Amino acid sequence: MDYELTELQQEVAATAERIAQQKIKPVRARYDENEEFPWEIVNEVKKAGLMGVYVPEALGGAGAGNLGQVLASEQFSRACGGIALAVSASCLCGTPILLFGTPKQREKFLTPLATGEKLGAFTITEPSAGSDATATKTTAKLEGDHYVLNGIKNFCSGGEVADVYVVFASTSLKRGARGLTAFIVEKGTPGFTFGKKEHKMGIRASPTYELVFQNCKVPKENLLYKEGYGLFVAQGTFDLSRPGVAAQGLGIAQGALDETMAYIRVRKQFGQAISSFQAIQHMLADCGTAIEASRALLYATAKAMDNSVGPAVEAALKKGTIVFDEMTALDVKRWTKESGMCKVYCSDTAMKVTIDCVQMCGGIGYMRDFPVEKFMRDAKITQIYEGTNQIQRNEIAMMMIKEAASKAKEAVAA
Ligand SMILES: Cc1cc2nc3c(=O)[nH]c(=O)nc-3n(C[C@H](O)[C@H](O)[C@H](O)COP(=O)(O)OP(=O)(O)OC[C@H]3O[C@@H](n4cnc5c(N)ncnc54)[C@H](O)[C@@H]3O)c2cc1C
Incomplete structure (x- = not known):
C-alpha cells in the first residue's frame, strides 16, 4: 500500500529498518534472556539521528513528526518490542517537555533527549494509582525555591538508565485530580533513588523500575507547566x-x-x-x-x-x-x-x-x-x-x- 510518505519519512523508515534487521535481530534473544539494557543499539540509533525523530530540527531532532516516530518504532519493534521500548521510552519524557515546557526547559532537557546525549523516562504510576492517576499519593511541597518530593512511583520504563524523568506528584492531596502536577527531575538529585527492578513476561530489554523520592529537592524552575495541571x-x-x-x-x-x-x-x-x-x-x-x-x-x-x-x-x-x-x-x-x-x-x-x-x-x-x-x-x-x-x-x-x-x-x- 502506498501511504504517500514524504522523502524524510521514507528515509527514517529505511534507516530504522536497516538497524532493526542488521543490528537488533541478531542480538534480540540475548537481551531478552539476560534482561540487559541494549546500549549498543541505543548508540546505533543515536548515531543514525533517530533518538528524537518527532522533535523539531531546531531542537536537535529529525523533524519527522509523529508519523516519523511511528515509522521508526514500527521497524524497531518488527525486530524486537523490548529493544524498541528501550529506545522510545525517552519519547514519553520528551513529549510532555515539547508540549508543556518553557523555551528554557526545551533547550535544557529536550535537546539532549533528541540527540540521544541523555535518556528520559516518564513516571505517573504508583502502587495504588494505576488506571486512576488521580489517586496519586506522592507529594510535592513548595519550600522556598524548591519543591520537596516524597513518595514511591512504580513500573517506570527506562528507570535507572534514564537521566531525565517527568514525574507526577500532588501539590494538594485535598484537591484530588486538580492537585496533580508534573515536574522534571534529574537522576542524581539528592533524595531520588531506585527501588525494585521488575522481572517481566516480555519487553525484557527495557528495564522497569520502582522510583523512590525521599525529601527530594527539585528546583522550582523544573515545574512542568503549572501547579495542578x-x-x-x-x-x-x-x-x-x-x-x-x-x-x-x-x-x-x-x-x-x-x-x-x-x-x-x-x-x-x-x-x-x-x-x-x-x-x-x-x-x-x-x-x-x-x-x-x-x-x-x-x-x-x-x-x-x-x-x-x-x-x-x-x-x-x-x-x-x-x-x-x-x-x-x-x-x-x-x-x-x-x-x-x-x-x-x-x-x-x-x-x-x-x-x-x-x-x-x-x-x-x-x-x-x-x-x-x-x-x-x-x-x-x-x-x-x-x-x-x-x-x-x-x-x-x-x-x-x-x-x-x-x-x-x-x-x-x-
Ligand atoms: C512493563 C510495564 C511498563 C510500564 N511502564 C510505565 C512507565 O514507563 N511509566 C508509567 O507511569 N507507568 C508505566 N506502566 C504502568 C502502566 O501504565 C499501568 O500498569 C497501567 O496503566 C494499568 O494500571 P495498573 O497496572 O495499576 O492496573 P489497574 O488500574 O489496577 O487495572 C487492573 C484491571 O482493571 C481494569 N480497570 C481499571 N479501571 C477500570 C475502569 N474504570 N473500567 C474498566 N476497567 C478498569 C484495567 O483495565 C485492568 O484490566 C508500566 C507497566 C508495565 C507492566
Missing part, C-alpha cells in the same frame, strides 16, 4: 504518544508474521508445505488483513495529528512560547479518541496475530530458540501500558457520546 500534561502527552504504543504493536505483529511466513513455506507435513493447508491460509489472511488495517488507521491518524499540532509547535518555537498554549490559541483538536483507537486496534492486532503465529508454527512456535514466542510475550504489554485497553475503550466511547451530543445540539440550533 498534571492531568492536562499527562493526557496531552498520551494523545500524542499512544500512536507510539500502537506502532510497537503493529511492528510486533508484522515481525511475528514475517518469521511465520518464512517457516510455513518450508515446513512440510503430509508431503506438502503447511502454507498450502486452507486452515493455515485463512489464519494468514486474517493476520495480514488486521495488520494492514492497523497500519492504515495508525498512519492516517499520525499524519492528521502532525498537520494539526505542527503549526502550534512552529508558532511556539518562533515566538518563544509554550506549545500547549499555542495549541489552545489555535483551537487544535484533542486527539484522545483517535490515538486511543490506534492503541486499542493495533495492540489487539498484535496479541491476536502473535497468538495465531505461534499456532501456525505448531510446537516449534512455542520454543524459546525459535523467534515467534517472544513476539507473543512482547505483544501483551501493548494492551496494558499507557492506559489499558479497557480504559481506552472507556475514553473512546465517552468522546463518541460527547460528539454525538454536540452534533444533536447543533442540529436543534439550526
